[in-house]
Amino acid sequence: xxxxxxxxxxxxxxxxxxxxxxxxxxxxxxxxxxxxxxxxxxxxxxxxxxxxxxxxxxxxxxxxxxxxxxxxxxxxxxxxxxxxxxxxxxxxxxxxxxxxxxxxxxxxxxxxxxxxxxxxxxxxxxxxxxxxxxxxxxx
Numbered sequence: 001x002x003x004x005x006x007x008x009x010x011x012x013x014x015x016x017x018x019x020x021x022x023x024x025x026x027x028x029x030x031x032x033x034x035x036x037x038x039x040x041x042x043x044x045x046x047x048x049x050x051x052x053x054x055x056x057x058x059x060x061x062x063x064x065x066x067x068x069x070x071x072x073x074x075x076x077x078x079x080x081x082x083x084x085x086x087x088x089x090x091x092x093x094x095x096x097x098x099x100x101x102x103x104x105x106x107x108x109x110x111x112x113x114x115x116x117x118x119x120x121x122x123x124x125x126x127x128x129x130x131x132x133x134x135x136x137x138x139x
Contacts, residue, residue: 007054007057007098007099007102010053010057011050011053011054011102011106014046014049014050014053015050015106015110017046018042018043018046018050018110021042021046022039022042025042032121032124032125033121033122033125036117036118036121036122037118039114039117039118040114040115040117040118043110043111043114044114046110047106047110047111050106051103051106054099054102054103057095057098057099058095058096058099059091059092059095059096060092070085
């Protein structure tokens with residue numbers, strides 16, 4: 001469905017939207033942990049949408065199934081037929097590599113970045129609780 005469109009033009013609007021959306025929608029409650037959990041929820045939804053877009057961007061690769069690859073010598077008898085076949089397979093390999101590149105990029109910088117921020121807030125909350133408990137023990 002999306003095989004002939006450059007992936008950057010497909011994914012960049014989603015990435016920009018996901019960056020802008022949390023800044024437009026105000027869901028701040030004053031509790032940093034709850035606010036960060038809400039941000040994480042939004043990021044997970046956008047991550048899921050981007051993964052679905054990447055899924056539909058993958059080419060159907062007939063070389064990996066029983067349909068589509070040549071079974072007889074006559075199907076690739078001329079150099080033109082071989083060239084066409086190799087070009088189709090090359091496009092499929094290139095597109096699959098692009099999808100993998102974007103998947104890794106989004107996973108590393110978006111998902112891991114969101115998790116890092118959430119963990120940082122959770123550690124700060126836990127540190128406050130530990131300090132509070134230590135102060136109560138001293139008194």
